[in-house]
Amino acid sequence: MTDATLHDGQPAPRKSSLHQLDALTKKRNAAESRFKAYGIVAILIGLFFLVVLTVTIVRSGIPAFTQTVVAVEFTLTQEQFDDAESKLMKTGAYQDYFIAAMEGKLAERGIEMDFDPAAIERLLGKIGSNLREHYRANPGDLGRPVSFELSASSRVDGYFNGRVTRDTLVESRFLMLSDLDLVDALSDAGLLKQAFNWNFITGADSGVDNPGGAGIGASVVGSFFMMLVVLVLSLPIGVAASIYLEEFAPKNRFTDLIEVNISNLAAVPSIVFGILGLAVFIQFMHLPQSAPLVGGLVLTLMTLPTIIISTRASLKAVPPSIRDAALGVGASKMQAVFHHVLPLAMPGILTGTIIGLAQALGETAPLLLIGMVGFVARGYPDGFLDGFVEPNSAMPAQIYTWAARSDVAFYDKAWGGIIVLLVFLLAMNFVAIVLRRRFERRW
Amino acid sequence: MPLLWLIVIVTALAAAGFFAGRARALQSAGGNIRDLHSLPSYYGWNVALKALVPAGGLLLVWLLAQPLYVNATVSATLPEAAIAEGSSRDLLMAEVRRTAAGLDSAVAQGLLSADEARDPQADPDAVSERLKEAGQIITSQITRPILDAAQMFRAMNATGALIMDFAVLAAALAGLGFGLRETQREFRARNTVEQGVRALLLAAASIAILTTLGIVLSLVFNTWEFFRLYPATDFFFGTTWAPSFSGRGGASELGILPLLWGTIYISIVALTFSVPVGLFSAIYLSEYATPRVRSVVKPLLEVLAGIPTIVYGLFALLTVGPLLVGVFGKDGLNIMQSGTAVMTAGLVMGIMLIPFVSSLSDDIINAVPQSLRDGSYGLGATQSETIRQVVLPAALPGIVGAILLAASRAIGETMIVVLGAGAAARLSLNPFEAMTTITAKIVSQLTGDADFASPEALVAFALGMTLFVLTLGLNVFALYIVRKYREQYE
Incomplete structure (x- = not known):
């Protein structure tokens, strides 16, 4: 109103209609759309990295699941077998037969190639002993054509998926330039093909000089035993602690202390839990190093705060009327909680537990400190109980071990391992989402 | 038996x-x-x-x-x-x-x-x-x-x-x-059983205290042991990190400053990348986005938070590092020697922190009462003016708390720096040089040998203690700010 009187008597204000934007409004509108654009750009940046990450993982990880195999049909007669067994260099004799067979196959297709046994050994490993083992185990196959699928070395895989090229190849005892000619010839002759690498899924880690034979199976088992420990300990302890804090705890200093501790533990860096595990479980209690039991204990302590926080949220979500009704018909406080509140909160609790487990499954740093790296898990544990105490690796620790090796061929394995790990995580999260959708209740 | x-x-x-x-x-x-x-x-x-x-x-x-x-x-x-x-x-x-x-x-x-x-x-x-x-x-x-x-x-x-x-x-x-x-x-069987069960529940809840106690005791004892072998002043104020590998030689120089600097530098790079991106995402999602867009984009961004850090570490080592070398390395600007550098680790850590910053800020922005916005609109402000001049100032303490929490996350992060930041401890300002952090050195000093007698191994506990105190301080401070702010509008 004062404004109106102030302008009174002055020349009429700017002649602008509401439909014609003046400069200031335009500027303000431009600022508005710019601000909005910043937000969109920020989200796009985030999503862009998600896409890049996914594409990188899939593209780099797929090669780990395939391997190049040389498929040769091969017949060994009884005489040849006896002959080879009588020789001093038994496996060498088998190798000679195999090379002869392969030369024959190549000649059939009109390809002339001469190669030496060393080249074959570089490409296919020690085939002689493989053949010998096969025929000694299955004498019935003698004299019959048997189709062998021999896996080629990981360098040959690299040659096919472009990691190793003729220009960049450094000749070494693993691969010579001339070997690639042989590989091309075999590939032209149709003897080379790509097969699914079952060994990667089921096998154990190999030594540093054999990337082709490395598998993630044993460490999946190690992770499984660790998760078993985490589940068995953290679910009951977490639920019990949450019930106490949410339903029974009196308001006092001690309860406050517990609450403060839980919220702080949830934010302690995971590596500190590794130090705790090292100092308490290994240095102080002398539990075995690299054992899934110790890993499970450390991860339990780490996931407990997460599980407690989510369990308390789902207990809180059960309306007080349920408790009141139970108390009203004569149930004790304990009965009201265990018979009515807990079952109703169970879907939420399970969802939270699965998500906590998924977090623990991907955790690496604490495992490095309790000795789950730098150690090659040779195979599966002998029995169920041994699985807890026998040294083993875990999936993320195994991936780290591969990533830390100098041989580039292991990087494929690391990416492949990540795919396996992410498949497990996705499956767990999927189960959690389904549980939530299926059982979630709105009061 | x-x-x-x-x-x-x-x-x-x-x-x-x-x-x-x-x-x-x-x-x-x-x-x-x-x-x-x-x-x-x-x-x-x-x-x-x-x-x-x-x-x-x-x-x-x-x-x-x-x-x-x-x-x-x-x-x-x-x-x-x-x-x-x-x-x-x-x-x-x-x-x-x-x-x-x-x-x-x-x-x-x-x-x-x-x-x-x-x-x-x-x-x-x-x-x-x-x-x-x-x-x-x-x-x-x-x-x-x-x-x-x-x-x-x-x-x-x-x-x-x-x-x-x-x-x-x-x-x-x-x-x-x-x-x-x-x-x-x-x-009175029921009463007895219920008392027993209650005691068991209390025992389960006390495990949190025991864990903290375990962490503090194991850190304090070993740190004490370390300071008996190595002077504390040299540890806190030394500018060289050069552990001797010969075993129990007294020639190691174990100054924390280069590690602390590496940690802080990498965190700064990560935060300068993730805070603007995360904050603007949060603003867009809470103020502009339709419910449908929000329900799709928010979970997608949060996927980034669910990915294990080892994946980010590998991403830094094998994808981002070589990419950066291609641009800033020998063939490009020639300021980057190798793929492992502060920039590599910082950038990847930034990606990891985007959802962390965005969902925390999102909560806080949503907690600003609608009446403040309505008042601002009523005065004729545009939406962006409302956000910049009303919502953000009101949410500022909470956002600062969120950033501090993200910083504590960055300081404690291990796998990305172990794989992406390199192993050389140095005090330098060049973000394209390899540096190392407290967490990375804890890992390298403690993996392998289980001999806890030498200062080279025990120093890891002193580093862990520093890390624990640092992150705990940041967390407590951040939670204090966030809580105080939340109460303001309740």
């Missing part, structure tokens, strides 16, 4: 106690449930708990205490002369334990008879020969004192285990008998 059997037997006793207790209660009431104080199963639970809990507790305590006691006793018998120059009692004890474990498994494999393993006259050289045949890892030749100690170690452990078996079984039986005896018609 293997541990598993003991546990099975005690559990079976408790189960039997449950049924016996229930039957006895019913019998005492002449089969009429209404004459009982509590439901029959409570009498059962009472007996079962009394059999299980004390026995289980005893078992747990025994399992913790026995190794400590045996270790201390055997360690005390080791003669001073047996400890070699440059070695320590702890190292020798590790050897003793290895030998004892070797004897155990040789006996289990049937390569050594139980009597031979116990024989005090046994020739140490012959025993080590046999153990090597059995595929046991014996680091050096077994000496007379080690063999004696190992045999004593085995004997004490065997006796201890035997006494434990009897004690635990006796505790279970006593509990069972006591529980059964008090099972009478008028016995």
Whole structure:
């Protein structure tokens, strides 16, 4: 109103209609759309990295699941077998037969190639002993054509998926330039093909000089035993602690202390839990190093705060009327909680537990400190109980071990391992989402 | 008796106690449930708990205490002369334990008879020969004192285990008998059971305190040990990080400053990347986005937070690093030597922190009351003006808290820096140089060798202590700010 009187008597204000934007409004509108654009750009940046990450993982990880195999049909007669067994260099004799067979196959297709046994050994490993083992185990196959699928070395895989090229190849005892000619010839002759690498899924880690034979199976088992420990300990302890804090705890200093501790533990860096595990479980209690039991204990302590926080949220979500009704018909406080509140909160609790487990499954740093790296898990544990105490690796620790090796061929394995790990995580999260959708209740 | 059997037997006793207790209660009431104080199963639970809990507790305590006691006793018998120059009692004890474990498994494999393993006259050289045949890892030749100690170690452990078996079984039986005896018609079984359960719940809740205590004690003790070997002032104010790899040489320089600088520098890079992106995403999602867009984009962004850090580490090492080298390296601007650098780790850590910053800020922006926005619109402000001049200032303390939480995350992050930041500790301003952090050095000082006597290994605990105090301080401060702010509008 004062404004109106102030302008009174002055020349009429700017002649602008509401439909014609003046400069200031335009500027303000431009600022508005710019601000909005910043937000969109920020989200796009985030999503862009998600896409890049996914594409990188899939593209780099797929090669780990395939391997190049040389498929040769091969017949060994009884005489040849006896002959080879009588020789001093038994496996060498088998190798000679195999090379002869392969030369024959190549000649059939009109390809002339001469190669030496060393080249074959570089490409296919020690085939002689493989053949010998096969025929000694299955004498019935003698004299019959048997189709062998021999896996080629990981360098040959690299040659096919472009990691190793003729220009960049450094000749070494693993691969010579001339070997690639042989590989091309075999590939032209149709003897080379790509097969699914079952060994990667089921096998154990190999030594540093054999990337082709490395598998993630044993460490999946190690992770499984660790998760078993985490589940068995953290679910009951977490639920019990949450019930106490949410339903029974009196308001006092001690309860406050517990609450403060839980919220702080949830934010302690995971590596500190590794130090705790090292100092308490290994240095102080002398539990075995690299054992899934110790890993499970450390991860339990780490996931407990997460599980407690989510369990308390789902207990809180059960309306007080349920408790009141139970108390009203004569149930004790304990009965009201265990018979009515807990079952109703169970879907939420399970969802939270699965998500906590998924977090623990991907955790690496604490495992490095309790000795789950730098150690090659040779195979599966002998029995169920041994699985807890026998040294083993875990999936993320195994991936780290591969990533830390100098041989580039292991990087494929690391990416492949990540795919396996992410498949497990996705499956767990999927189960959690389904549980939530299926059982979630709105009061 | 293997541990598993003991546990099975005690559990079976408790189960039997449950049924016996229930039957006895019913019998005492002449089969009429209404004459009982509590439901029959409570009498059962009472007996079962009394059999299980004390026995289980005893078992747990025994399992913790026995190794400590045996270790201390055997360690005390080791003669001073047996400890070699440059070695320590702890190292020798590790050897003793290895030998004892070797004897155990040789006996289990049937390569050594139980009597031979116990024989005090046994020739140490012959025993080590046999153990090597059995595929046991014996680091050096077994000496007379080690063999004696190992045999004593085995004997004490065997006796201890035997006494434990009897004690635990006796505790279970006593509990069972006591529980059964008090099972009478008028016995207030429900109240007793509920009190017991409540105590168990309290014990479970106290584990959080025990964990914190465990962390603090293990850090403090070992840090104390470290400062006895290495001066604290040199650690906190030293500008060189050069641990000697020769073992127990005193030539190591263990200054934390280069590591601290690396940690802070990488965190700064990560935050300068993630805070604007995360904040603007949060603003867009909470103020502009339609519910449909929000319900799709928000979970997608949060996927980034669910990806394990090892994946980010590999991404830094194998994808981002080579990419950056391509741009800033020899073929490009020539300021970057190798793929592992502050920039690599910082950038990838930034990606990881985007959802962290965005969902925390999102919560806080949503908590600003709608009335403030409506007031601003009523005065004719555009939406962006409202956000910049009303919503953000109101949310500022909360957003600062969120950024501090993200910073504490960045400081404690391990895998990305282990794989992406390099191993060289240096004080430099060039973000394209390799640097290292506190967490990365904890890993490198503690992996492999389990010898905790040298300052090179113990320094990791001092580093851990620094990290713990740093992150704890940031968290407490951030939570304080966030909480204070939240209360303001409630």
